[in-house]
Amino acid sequence: MLTTVVGNFPKVAEAGYGTAVIGAINRWQKQELSDGGLEDVFQDVTRAVIKEQEAAGIDVVTDGQIRWEDLVTPLARRLEGFEINGLERFFDNNVYYRRPILHKTPVRKQPIFLKEYLFARSCTSKPVKAVLPGPYTVVALSEDRYYRNVRPFLRSIAEILNEEARTLAKAGAVMIQFDEPALGFGKPPMKDVVEAINIATTGVQAKTALYLYFGHLDGTLPALRPCRVDLIGVDVVSDPKAITAVRKQKWTKELALGCVDARNTKLESVTELHALFDVVKRVVPKGRLYANPNCGLEFLPHEQARQKLNRLVEAVRRYK
Numbered sequence: 001m002l003t004t005v006v007g008n009f010p011k012v013a014e015a016g017y018g019t020a021v022i023g024a025i026n027r028w029q030k031q032e033l034s035d036g037g038l039e040d041v042f043q044d045v046t047r048a049v050i051k052e053q054e055a056a057g058i059d060v061v062t063d064g065q066i067r068w069e070d071l072v073t074p075l076a077r078r079l080e081g082f083e084i085n086g087l088e089r090f091f092d093n094n095v096y097y098r099r100p101i102l103h104k105t106p107v108r109k110q111p112i113f114l115k116e117y118l119f120a121r122s123c124t125s126k127p128v129k130a131v132l133p134g135p136y137t138v139v140a141l142s143e144d145r146y147y148r149n150v151r152p153f154l155r156s157i158a159e160i161l162n163e164e165a166r167t168l169a170k171a172g173a174v175m176i177q178f179d180e181p182a183l184g185f186g187k188p189p190m191k192d193v194v195e196a197i198n199i200a201t202t203g204v205q206a207k208t209a210l211y212l213y214f215g216h217l218d219g220t221l222p223a224l225r226p227c228r229v230d231l232i233g234v235d236v237v238s239d240p241k242a243i244t245a246v247r248k249q250k251w252t253k254e255l256a257l258g259c260v261d262a263r264n265t266k267l268e269s270v271t272e273l274h275a276l277f278d279v280v281k282r283v284v285p286k287g288r289l290y291a292n293p294n295c296g297l298e299f300l301p302h303e304q305a306r307q308k309l310n311r312l313v314e315a316v317r318r319y320k
Helices: 021-029 035-056 114-122 135-140 150-170 190-201 242-248 270-280 302-318
Strands: 080-089 096-107 130-133 175-179 207-212 231-235 254-260 289-293
Touching: 021 035, 035 114, 035 302, 096 150, 114 150, 130 135, 130 150, 135 150, 135 190, 150 175, 150 190, 175 190, 207 254, 231 242, 231 289, 242 270, 254 270, 254 302, 270 289, 270 302, 289 302
Parallel strands: 130 175, 175 207, 207 231, 231 254, 254 289
Antiparallel strands: 080 096
16 A cells, blocks of 8 residues: 555645745735745745655655645646636635636647646655646636536546646656546536546556545446546545445545545544555555545645644554
């Protein structure tokens, strides 16, 4: 069983990183900090969060998404066709994102996250995975004033994500992860979702992962069986019924178990985590299992995030 993280890391811990990303961005917006100065802060904090993942013993790390305001804005902002609008609540969390508005055909003119990935890879000898928003989550969190139809919007975003995923895989990403928290809310058009995910992963020369978190599964796992991904990440914390859904699923893919609550400071015990591992290993062999927090760590204070990672690794290493 390997350990990983879902993506983002707390950004504002002055004591933890020696610099605060939010403060640096504020100074940059006031023209009190240059573009180069802001980039130095991003790089310093990225190095720090990668070192913290290494220190905890995480097997597959991320760059902590230090530059990301939220899950969808970093992509939409760098595509032609989108306007970034006002703040909206980010699912059932007490945080917000800026809602993209689509006005015309979205176009990717150049690689979007390549430089960020290459920098992260230069900071560690650990495998570094790349994280992208999933096509349905981009569509669900955007306002469509152009297609006014989910399927063509989904296909366009999936094609763009496929270009980006291919680029990142060619640059050495060991895994390309697509985050689809929106699948836990409402009634997603699953046939169109599966088609979009398959477009996004076509020809990607790296392991591909689909991560689900927040909300409720409500039969989503069986519907995702045709998806051409190597791994599915399931949040068994937010939805009490999720572990039952995992047990009922006939697993032909690898599974990433979202077993540490990244939205609650209470620290799980090794015993609690081992109980979950016992349930899951009956349906997925340990060699095809990952363990990670149930979502990104940005909802936790820095010290609690660090403790959660340490506990996760401790539980996996002590598990027989």
